[in-house]
Amino acid sequence: MSAPYVSKTADADGRFNYDAEETDVWRTLYTRQMKTLAPFACRAYLDGQAQLGFSPDHIPQVSEVDARLGELTGAGVEPVAALIPQKQFSTLLSQRRFPVATFIRRREDLDYIEEPDIFHEVFGHCPMLTDPEFCKFMERFGELALSLPAGQIKRLYRLWWFTVEFGLIREDGQIKAFGAGIMSSPSEAAHAAAGQAETLPFDLLTIFRTDYRIDIVQPVYFVIDDFGQLAESLNADIPSLLEEAERKGDLPRRFDLAA
Numbered sequence: 001m002s003a004p005y006v007s008k009t010a011d012a013d014g015r016f017n018y019d020a021e022e023t024d025v026w027r028t029l030y031t032r033q034m035k036t037l038a039p040f041a042c043r044a045y046l047d048g049q050a051q052l053g054f055s056p057d058h059i060p061q062v063s064e065v066d067a068r069l070g071e072l073t074g075a076g077v078e079p080v081a082a083l084i085p086q087k088q089f090s091t092l093l094s095q096r097r098f099p100v101a102t103f104i105r106r107r108e109d110l111d112y113i114e115e116p117d118i119f120h121e122v123f124g125h126c127p128m129l130t131d132p133e134f135c136k137f138m139e140r141f142g143e144l145a146l147s148l149p150a151g152q153i154k155r156l157y158r159l160w161w162f163t164v165e166f167g168l169i170r171e172d173g174q175i176k177a178f179g180a181g182i183m184s185s186p187s188e189a190a191h192a193a194a195g196q197a198e199t200l201p202f203d204l205l206t207i208f209r210t211d212y213r214i215d216i217v218q219p220v221y222f223v224i225d226d227f228g229q230l231a232e233s234l235n236a237d238i239p240s241l242l243e244e245a246e247r248k249g250d251l252p253r254r255f256d257l258a259a
């Protein structure tokens with residue numbers, strides 16, 4: 001088993017330093033992912049990448065991404081050591097601030113790591129934070145999470161999983177991706193782009209009744225029509241829908257439970 005990842009510490013100027021090997025891991029991942037994503041990522045994601053000035057040759061500095069997002073949508077990124085408690089996570093979202101880990105995976109973990117690294121956080125998530133409707137969804141999702149009783153949070157976060165992490169969108173009659181778990185994972189991107197997995201129309205109750213596993217490629221994806229639909233979905237009576245989902249129970253699983 002390889003050594004656990006250690007979070008990076010910013011220098012006196014607030015910069016995180018990456019060595020040549022780490023930059024090369026970024027370059028390898030970036031180049032490989034763009035072969036799949038250039039035709040498969042949604043417009044908002046690709047435009048966002050351009051607006052943030054991402055390049056294969058340079059791991060972006062969190063402070064630079066933060067400043068640019070602030071200009072574009074009033075969103076921002078907050079460097080965090082690792083996975084943070086749900087309440088802290090939801091609070092940051094409600095402030096339009098996205099928590100980001102700053103370490104990068106090692107070459108032997110190129111295809112998959114369970115914990116989010118900077119390639120997932122910045123390459124995967126940040127381009128979507130340039131979209132105003134997406135940011136509205138994020139902010140309201142955070143507020144909602146903070147307002148719900150603890151017993152409903154896990155089910156609510158299924159909505160986060162099936163959209164922000166693994167969402168698909170219909171664009172000009174084609175299905176495109178916007179979820180960061182697809183953008184940052186070579187195996188997930190290839191699987192989703194191949195169109196073999198089941199796709200379902202975006203529906204809150206169905207999502208709240210759909211379980212998932214974090215360590216397999218997803219057997220089902222939900223497809224939104226546009227980001228306005230996503231933001232407006234939170235106008236629904238979410239506590240009642242969560243209660244209804246709880247009462248009706250989960251839909252049959254499309255995967256085996258982990259051993």
Ligand SMILES: [Fe+2]
Nearest residue numbers: 116120165180
């Ligand atoms: Fe994520």
